[in-house]
Amino acid sequence: MKILILASYAPSLVNFRGPLIETLIDMGHTVIAAAPDFTEPLHEDLRSIGAISHEIAVSRNGISVLGDIRYCLNIYRLIHEHQPDLLFSYTIKPNIWGAFAAAMAGIASISMVTGLGAAFTVSDAPQNAKKRLAFSIARRLYRWSSSLNKCLIFQNPDDLQDFIDVGCLRDPSKATLVHGSGVDLSHFSPAPSVRKPVFLMIARLLRNKGVLEYAAAAEILRVRHPDACFRLIGPLDPGIDGIDSADLQAWVAAGTIDYAGAVEDVRPHLADAMVYVLPSYREGTPRSVLEAMATGRAIITTDAPGCRETVQEGVNGFLVPVRDSVALAAAMEKFIIEPELIDRMGTQSRRIVTEKYDVHKVNAVMIDAMGL
Missing domain, CATH: 3.40.50.2000 (Glycogen Phosphorylase B;)
Structure with missing residues (x-):
């Protein structure tokens, strides 16, 4: 299969998803990795393991109607260019707009929810009216986009339950729980203990x-x-x-x-x-x-x-x-x-x-x- 991985920050593709990308490529799949903030060394890191890398701009903070629509259309163009069979995304904007673009292109999408902020927990909702409106819009967008996903992956049970409680996941059978992003135990090996404070x-x-x-x-x-x-x-x-x-x-x-x-x-x-x-x-x-x-x-x-x-x-x-x-x-x-x-x-x-x-x-x- 051909898989498009969509992120909001290019270094995370290597630091957090590098082993996943390597495994997918070893299984015989083609991986296209897209995100903003690429540097040439990051492009090279992904090319060295056999992935195709693409710069795609996104504003990570706040809601920008024109900017977000432009981002969605750019994802759609990327899908049209590479013809992937599946889109896998993580973090809020790739999850929302990636699901919309994938649905428009007629391919399956899977979103990984790597954490929830105040927008998705009623008790943490800010009193500022402008922020309340922005968070309400974000929840509605997530509710719509999650209905388009084939599957949603959560990193802890609290996030999954909060997602359900605020109405962002109407079909809990789509959800899968994993233990975070995992860690490479060969890269992070035990070090001698330290007694100084x-x-x-x-x-x-x-x-x-x-x-x-x-x-x-x-x-x-x-x-x-x-x-x-x-x-x-x-x-x-x-x-x-x-x-x-x-x-x-x-x-x-x-x-x-x-x-x-x-x-x-x-x-x-x-x-x-x-x-x-x-x-x-x-x-x-x-x-x-x-x-x-x-x-x-x-x-x-x-x-x-x-x-x-x-x-x-x-x-x-x-x-x-x-x-x-x-x-x-x-x-x-x-x-x-x-x-x-x-x-x-x-x-x-x-x-x-x-x-x-x-x-x-x-x-x-x-x-x-x-x-x-």
Whole structure:
């Protein structure tokens, strides 16, 4: 078969879908991978495994009527050019507009929901009228597009249930659950445990990733443990939920946060960390947590959709309430006071990720759901 894979960010095709693309090609399928933000090295990476890569522009933030219609038509033109048998998409705009374009072209489509935000949870809906309207439109579009999909793949049960509850999935029999995007256990191998108090968080610098709570917890702990280090890796984000660069500079100047910016390879940073921390408000399944688990690191994350599935409380880490920096600091301090937890929980993280999140196991379920 010929399969078109549609993404909203080109690096994710290599970082998150590379093993899936390789497996599909090894099975004899032709893969066309399309996304915005390609660089020549990314084109080359995909060509080296036998895929065909295409640049296709999309605005990832907000609803732009003309821009989104143009995106849909560009997908349709890409389908007409390559004549794929199946379209596989992930993230909201490729999912919605890819389903519409595939239906117009008369081919099957499969969408993977890699996480839901406030637009799909009633309790998180903003009070701002403009945002409420935009989120209402997004839910209606998703309801329509999901009716066109052959199958929808979800990364955690909370997202699936919320999708059903807000009316975005009228036929739950279309749904398949997988354990996130999986992680390559050969690429992320166990590293020796670290006893010095170095905590690490990797994320885009967004409020909903819990960056403010991480900084607040660091401020609490530095008073009692001045030798502790709180590292933060990830790019600033210009979106409405982005962390103010002035706040980041203040944390760095005060010695609260050790900021490394965006990095190409997170493995050396994971190897230098004692414990991995992600106080996110909601995820599909956080890939950074899986990578930390594969490296043999204990985990502190939130009791929130997507995050809670990665931690067995007291076994490979601790769950804390969302937006609770005091509880986060208390969980982090446990590892400083009880260093014996570091080795035990890190070993359990590697066991859990091997049993549940091996990328090849996850991809096998996805390929089966695709009917390939």
